[in-house]
Amino acid sequence: MRKHRFEPAVLVMGLVLLTLMVCFILDVCRVWDLRPGRSVPLxxxxxxxxxxxxILTQVVRAVRGRRTRPRT
Structure with missing residues (x-):
């Protein structure tokens, strides 16, 4: 398996989507009432x-790239 860069935004988006999925499942099971007024802000x-x-990841990588690049 090839190495790849760690992408924190992908991790965060995956966690957000999992949270939304759980919220929608709870709504379908009538455990929690998820109105559009609640789901849209989520x-x-x-x-x-x-x-x-x-954006924060790109800024950190740019700053680190400038620090590690040898000056000519």
Missing amino acids: VVGGLLVAVATA
């Missing part, structure tokens, strides 16, 4: 967290 908030994680 989706939008999860997407914003994933985007913020992706």
